[in-house]
Amino acid sequence: MNSFAWWLAVRIALLLDHEEREFVLGDLAESHSSGADALYSVAGLIVRRQLALWEDWRPWFALTGIVALVGYSLSRFFASFATGVWLQVRTYEKYGVHYGTGVTPAKDAFHLAVLGLALITWSWISGFVLMRLSGRTFWLTAPLFYVGVQDSFLTHAVLSGSLVLAHPHRLWLTLALRLIPLRPAQLLFIFFAAWGAWRGRSGRLSFSSGTFLAGLSIVLTASLFWSDLWYHAAMTRWSEGVFRPGPSFVLLLPIVLVSWPAAYLPFLSRHSKAGTSS
Amino acid sequence: MLGEFEYFILSAAARLGEQAYGAAIRQEIQAATGRQCSIGALYTTLDRLENKGLIKSRMGESTPERGGRAKRMVRITAKGIEAAETFHGAVMRVSRGLSWACPVKSS
Numbered sequence: 001m002n003s004f005a006w007w008l009a010v011r012i013a014l015l016l017d018h019e020e021r022e023f024v025l026g027d028l029a030e031s032h033s034s035g036a037d038a039l040y041s042v043a044g045l046i047v048r049r050q051l052a053l054w055e056d057w058r059p060w061f062a063l064t065g066i067v068a069l070v071g072y073s074l075s076r077f078f079a080s081f082a083t084g085v086w087l088q089v090r091t092y093e094k095y096g097v098h099y100g101t102g103v104t105p106a107k108d109a110f111h112l113a114v115l116g117l118a119l120i121t122w123s124w125i126s127g128f129v130l131m132r133l134s135g136r137t138f139w140l141t142a143p144l145f146y147v148g149v150q151d152s153f154l155t156h157a158v159l160s161g162s163l164v165l166a167h168p169h170r171l172w173l174t175l176a177l178r179l180i181p182l183r184p185a186q187l188l189f190i191f192f193a194a195w196g197a198w199r200g201r202s203g204r205l206s207f208s209s210g211t212f213l214a215g216l217s218i219v220l221t222a223s224l225f226w227s228d229l230w231y232h233a234a235m236t237r238w239s240e241g242v243f244r245p246g247p248s249f250v251l252l253l254p255i256v257l258v259s260w261p262a263a264y265l266p267f268l269s270r271h272s273k274a275g276t277s278s
Numbered sequence: 279m280l281g282e283f284e285y286f287i288l289s290a291a292a293r294l295g296e297q298a299y300g301a302a303i304r305q306e307i308q309a310a311t312g313r314q315c316s317i318g319a320l321y322t323t324l325d326r327l328e329n330k331g332l333i334k335s336r337m338g339e340s341t342p343e344r345g346g347r348a349k350r351m352v353r354i355t356a357k358g359i360e361a362a363e364t365f366h367g368a369v370m371r372v373s374r375g376l377s378w379a380c381p382v383k384s385s
Contacts, residue, residue, distance in 0.1 A: 019337065019348075024317055026340065026347030027301035044318035052322065 005035025009042045016046065053137050062133035062141050066261065070126050071148025072156070073258035074119070074189070079153045081115050082185040088112065103234045111227040116188075118220040122258050123189045125213060127196025128205065129261040132268050142197065149189055151175045210265040217262030221255050280365040283323055284332075286311065288362040291333060291354045299338055299349040300324075324352065332358035 009028070013021045024045060028038045053059060088108055126145070134141040157163035158171060165171060181190055199205060232245035245251065280288070290306035291298040300320065307315045327333045338349035354362075373379035 019350075020321065022337075022340075022347045023300050023350040024321065026344035026349060027299075027304065027317065029345040029347065030301045030341075030343050031305065041317035044316055045321055048318045048322045 002035040005039045007035075009035065009038040012039075012046060013042045016042075016049065020045075050137070053135065056135075058133045058135065059137040059141065062130055062137070063144070066126055066130045066133065067141055067145045067148055069257045070122075070261060071145050072152045073254045074122060074126065074149045075151070075153035076254055077115065077119060077122075077258060078149060078185050078189060081112070081119055082183060084115070085112060102237060103230050107227065107230055111224075111230070114220060114223045114227055118217075118224050118259075119185075119188065120192050121213065121217050121220055121262075123192035124196035125217060125259075125261045125265060127193035127198075128200040129196075129264055129268065130193075131197040131200030132203075138197070138201075145193075146190075147179065150178050150186065154178065205265070205268070207266060210268065214262045214265045217259050221259045221262075225252060225255055279368070280332075280361050283319065284327055285362060285365045287320070287323055287327065288332065288354055288358050291352045292359070292362065298352040298354075300352075301349070303352065321350075324350070327358065330357075330361075331355060332361050 010025060013025055016024065024042060025038075028041060033041065092105075130141060130145060131138055154163070155171075155175065158165060158168075165174060167174075181187055228251060232243075232251070235243040236245065286307050287303060290303045290310070294302050294306060300317075304315045304317070304320050307313075307320075324333065324335065328335055333352050333354055335350050335352050338351035340346045340348045370379075
């Protein structure tokens, strides 16, 4: 038990800086601390270090701006992408026709291509900005962001009553199972968000690259908003006027929320150029 | 103004002189106060004191009894001595005339 506790203390001490790990484990060895004492001491120091990180505004900004706002909005767009692709493929496969609402297959393909590219860009940028803002709290903000992207839209849809599950009592199980990365949309998100986070960790992003990505995100966002309007018009026609799209700013809000980190990119890359990033 | 624990650390570091490092300071504080001094409190306070410029620390030698791991050697700065003197002076002044400020008599 004693040696296991020591082994565990040494393992969790990996969360400390290299120098501090040396000092602390050396002090504990010199004072012949028991395994339980070593574990308690190391864990206590890690907790203090982690709490101190939250005295900075950036992890809070990451938590509210990326995890909550971008997480929910991305969740909504990923759901739309997964559902949209699936429905189109099935419709064409089964009926070989397109519903008569004025939306052509070419428009469908354009919309899905723009949505797919936008999701890739947003995932990469969100991963990058999340890493840069979170710093050493990334181990906490990243899993929360993942859970938010996978589950928040479904949870909201179920709780608001706009979606009824076949087995409502299994909501938590459904949400937990959705976290297993099996679907193509999930793998897409994980790959590009992890790539962005990796680049964010190394801090390498030139000002021109940051500006290019921000510009690309704006173009994709505008294209997506534009192509979204076709579907609103199609829905209005199909429902014979029963469906009424909301005001433009309501339609624009989720797109703005999901793409705001792009506007932050040039600022971050300029700071890393000046060597002031942490 | 220093905090109580910061003062303990500065006093222990001053007393230990060239031998002031993490484990020795911790032991000194525990012996003087009779209270447990946690590693977490010690190292976060050492960082704070260093950020205030009251101590300087460097990596010391490693010894077999430490499992070959280095020590965090601590040296109190002139600013640290001044801060400790100010704190001590304040404690002495605020305690003047009080019975518990008299030297402890062994019974």
